[in-house]
Amino acid sequence: MKDLFDKELKVVNLGLEAFQQALVQSGFQAVQVDWRPPLVVSAKNREILVRNRESIGMANKKAVDIVLNGKPFLVGIEKAVDVLPGMKRDSIFHAGPPVKWENMCGPMKGAIIGALIYETKAKTPEEAERLASSGGISFSPCHEHSAVGPMAGIISPSMPVFVLKNEENGNHAYATMNEGLGSVLRYGAYGPDVIERLEWMAEALYPALKKAVAKLGKVDLKNIIAQALNMGDEVHNRNRAATSLFYRAVAPSIVRTCPQPERAAEVLDFINSNDHFFLNLSMAASKAVLDPASGIKSSSLVTVMARNGTEFGVRLSGTGDAWFTGPAPVPDALFFPGFTKEDANPDIGDSSITETGGLGGFAIAASPAIVQFVGGSAKDALDYTLQMYEISVAENDVYRIPSLDFRGTPTGIDCVKVVEKGILPFIDTGVAHKKPGIGQVGAGVVSAPAQPFEKAAEALSAKLK
Amino acid sequence: MKDLFDKELKVVNLGLEAFQQALVQSGFQAVQVDWRPPLVVSAKNREILVRNRESIGMANKKAVDIVLNGKPFLVGIEKAVDVLPGMKRDSIFHAGPPVKWENMCGPMKGAIIGALIYETKAKTPEEAERLASSGGISFSPCHEHSAVGPMAGIISPSMPVFVLKNEENGNHAYATMNEGLGSVLRYGAYGPDVIERLEWMAEALYPALKKAVAKLGKVDLKNIIAQALNMGDEVHNRNRAATSLFYRAVAPSIVRTCPQPERAAEVLDFINSNDHFFLNLSMAASKAVLDPASGIKSSSLVTVMARNGTEFGVRLSGTGDAWFTGPAPVPDALFFPGFTKEDANPDIGDSSITETGGLGGFAIAASPAIVQFVGGSAKDALDYTLQMYEISVAENDVYRIPSLDFRGTPTGIDCVKVVEKGILPFIDTGVAHKKPGIGQVGAGVVSAPAQPFEKAAEALSAKLK
Numbered sequence: 001m002k003d004l005f006d007k008e009l010k011v012v013n014l015g016l017e018a019f020q021q022a023l024v025q026s027g028f029q030a031v032q033v034d035w036r037p038p039l040v041v042s043a044k045n046r047e048i049l050v051r052n053r054e055s056i057g058m059a060n061k062k063a064v065d066i067v068l069n070g071k072p073f074l075v076g077i078e079k080a081v082d083v084l085p086g087m088k089r090d091s092i093f094h095a096g097p098p099v100k101w102e103n104m105c106g107p108m109k110g111a112i113i114g115a116l117i118y119e120t121k122a123k124t125p126e127e128a129e130r131l132a133s134s135g136g137i138s139f140s141p142c143h144e145h146s147a148v149g150p151m152a153g154i155i156s157p158s159m160p161v162f163v164l165k166n167e168e169n170g171n172h173a174y175a176t177m178n179e180g181l182g183s184v185l186r187y188g189a190y191g192p193d194v195i196e197r198l199e200w201m202a203e204a205l206y207p208a209l210k211k212a213v214a215k216l217g218k219v220d221l222k223n224i225i226a227q228a229l230n231m232g233d234e235v236h237n238r239n240r241a242a243t244s245l246f247y248r249a250v251a252p253s254i255v256r257t258c259p260q261p262e263r264a265a266e267v268l269d270f271i272n273s274n275d276h277f278f279l280n281l282s283m284a285a286s287k288a289v290l291d292p293a294s295g296i297k298s299s300s301l302v303t304v305m306a307r308n309g310t311e312f313g314v315r316l317s318g319t320g321d322a323w324f325t326g327p328a329p330v331p332d333a334l335f336f337p338g339f340t341k342e343d344a345n346p347d348i349g350d351s352s353i354t355e356t357g358g359l360g361g362f363a364i365a366a367s368p369a370i371v372q373f374v375g376g377s378a379k380d381a382l383d384y385t386l387q388m389y390e391i392s393v394a395e396n397d398v399y400r401i402p403s404l405d406f407r408g409t410p411t412g413i414d415c416v417k418v419v420e421k422g423i424l425p426f427i428d429t430g431v432a433h434k435k436p437g438i439g440q441v442g443a444g445v446v447s448a449p450a451q452p453f454e455k456a457a458e459a460l461s462a463k464l465k
Numbered sequence: 466m467k468d469l470f471d472k473e474l475k476v477v478n479l480g481l482e483a484f485q486q487a488l489v490q491s492g493f494q495a496v497q498v499d500w501r502p503p504l505v506v507s508a509k510n511r512e513i514l515v516r517n518r519e520s521i522g523m524a525n526k527k528a529v530d531i532v533l534n535g536k537p538f539l540v541g542i543e544k545a546v547d548v549l550p551g552m553k554r555d556s557i558f559h560a561g562p563p564v565k566w567e568n569m570c571g572p573m574k575g576a577i578i579g580a581l582i583y584e585t586k587a588k589t590p591e592e593a594e595r596l597a598s599s600g601g602i603s604f605s606p607c608h609e610h611s612a613v614g615p616m617a618g619i620i621s622p623s624m625p626v627f628v629l630k631n632e633e634n635g636n637h638a639y640a641t642m643n644e645g646l647g648s649v650l651r652y653g654a655y656g657p658d659v660i661e662r663l664e665w666m667a668e669a670l671y672p673a674l675k676k677a678v679a680k681l682g683k684v685d686l687k688n689i690i691a692q693a694l695n696m697g698d699e700v701h702n703r704n705r706a707a708t709s710l711f712y713r714a715v716a717p718s719i720v721r722t723c724p725q726p727e728r729a730a731e732v733l734d735f736i737n738s739n740d741h742f743f744l745n746l747s748m749a750a751s752k753a754v755l756d757p758a759s760g761i762k763s764s765s766l767v768t769v770m771a772r773n774g775t776e777f778g779v780r781l782s783g784t785g786d787a788w789f790t791g792p793a794p795v796p797d798a799l800f801f802p803g804f805t806k807e808d809a810n811p812d813i814g815d816s817s818i819t820e821t822g823g824l825g826g827f828a829i830a831a832s833p834a835i836v837q838f839v840g841g842s843a844k845d846a847l848d849y850t851l852q853m854y855e856i857s858v859a860e861n862d863v864y865r866i867p868s869l870d871f872r873g874t875p876t877g878i879d880c881v882k883v884v885e886k887g888i889l890p891f892i893d894t895g896v897a898h899k900k901p902g903i904g905q906v907g908a909g910v911v912s913a914p915a916q917p918f919e920k921a922a923e924a925l926s927a928k929l930k
Contacts, residue, residue: 244706258726268720
């Protein structure tokens, strides 16, 4: 003991980094250990999780194999009401976990107003708000109907939706077609330009793409995503390569099946003008391979991460359809000129299904251009992905990252690892204005909040006993 | 002195690495210095180059600024004989430095046989060979006519060529349209399928693309190349992204201007089926910005590196149109099944104009997938590019490499640096079978040979005195 105090002070610090920095500034040697406290789970449940480590691991292996082996294809495009399970004439599906009209955030309310005008159920925003708050509309999460939607994620009955089939498991997944950037419904805008664009998409884009896909039979989305990861996309905040490859795949068929060449050219122009056109397909492809991994006893695999702009919700394979929620955080973002974090709505959208499936923020090493959203470097992109391996069950054998010597993307979030290591999933995201009717104000990154994972771990423990 | 020999032996080795390896194997400490001998230039001329260092540097700055500021656009597509300077009815232009028929390699002879059949100047390969060897055909390098051609690089009078304009300097550059992979003219094949494809390109592809480009006015190739470098291309051995972006840019106009939709669809299918379609455009874009940098007094900037399959030729800005040549090396390659290095022709083609302009092998860090051609890793790709900065005059402010935190590509090879440092330009390349009539047997990488650079440095010194 005396020896210890005779020596020069050398500190190994765990926890708050400020202590270590203060020591270094005062001229002492101090090393910071890369360690963070685990999330808050009761001692009893923590003990249950440790005791069941082996059975959880086996269940997770089974679940993630379903995800890895999934084969998502685009097989058609149909009107939502004709194909979406549980969709009725008075239905509106939305992003994230369940939420009542009175608790919805601005951009979600704005998108619902737009959808009701588009459906000709209301003539004015005021009329739409009255209808929405009257109880005359049945709101439900997309995720409860095999569907996903970016940002507000609104799907109303007459919107066309991509129909995906997971050929490995036979299940389907659905998503609307991406509207493009600027003032668009999914960011909460509902002006006449927004409604006109939705009408054009239903009248021109939908039949042209539907016929083209019918002629092709199917489009292999797993192949396009795998290629796009070699071309700078992470297929969440960057979809330029995937959109290009999809465009190349469908353009000749659009030309062959569209009766009017000018209409075909307009459809090509529309896709060509929107580098995010593929986003909704990458989301639905992720949904298609994650859905069949749900309901596996003892599995702590995360099958859904989704935000409604108010709450962030998580589902685990082993707890089936139950939602575990907590307040949605506000993203760190690069804001468009004239906007600041003050204008930003909390995180919103089902697009984090891409991270849930090992893409997006989990694959950001494939897309260094995206890290510029938060002033980062190429090394930051590598580090973010490397950290996600810490909380993932497996590495994808098809989705690979060139700059990591084609290592597979970290795939399948293990909620137990998240809780034990205190490492939260890293998510790329767009940012909506918090008021309805405005639209996108930026793009950035966000870490998932702790609370939904803590609750999910508690619930899984309760089932394991 | 005694001290030295009393101590343990520790060796610092320069030159042949085998010495250092032998010492280490024998249990001694030995460090290898990363140094290589300079190339062979006479002592007198070496002294001249050192004495003129400042004026050479200023001249190179002037020359490379022309390269960096160049603005290459695709402005049209025409028949070669109508636009190529100096092309006559009996002309055939070829890749690399000048070469007589009797000295031409197999694939170049094969491609000329095919071109003469395509031009209906011969009915059989034997007839074509007789004509070619009779003196009745005027052979000349593409590079002497503002043009470039991949591999054999054959341009005959009735072939359609892309017309590029460098809007900064007003000069034009030309290249044929890429035929695709497999059995194709540029790799020396000349069978009926090759000729039929060339005919279809002249009758269907050419008018469709010509009208589409006319409708667009121009296509910004610098913009496409800059984007493609962010999408895994180095636009020499990998052009998937650039081809996709070019396709997106022209497809709507093809549909609008092509009278028959089925013809438009066939044209889209053709481009879609060939990820190298953009190669000829990236080559011509490089040629367009390098040509105006020629003829600057005292400049040791390399304006051309080109191979005819027999010799490797170099031109410097300060020595104008003079060629400096040496034997072309055989590339290290990944060979197609059934072929080996024994089958490979020495390096061939004008495509090394991309490296001359700071792309291809110089930008390989942007394209880790390419390094797999020689069993390399992502780090190898970074290292190759980092080494090319050592022999380059500048860094491109538009062409940038994501994995190097968007550092500009090394641009403008300085022949004096090549000679002083003994670092030779690194080139991505395709590999042709050495016999005529067969085609491609692999793809790989190659270092330029020393001799052309040694001769060029001697010639520049003689002018400097």
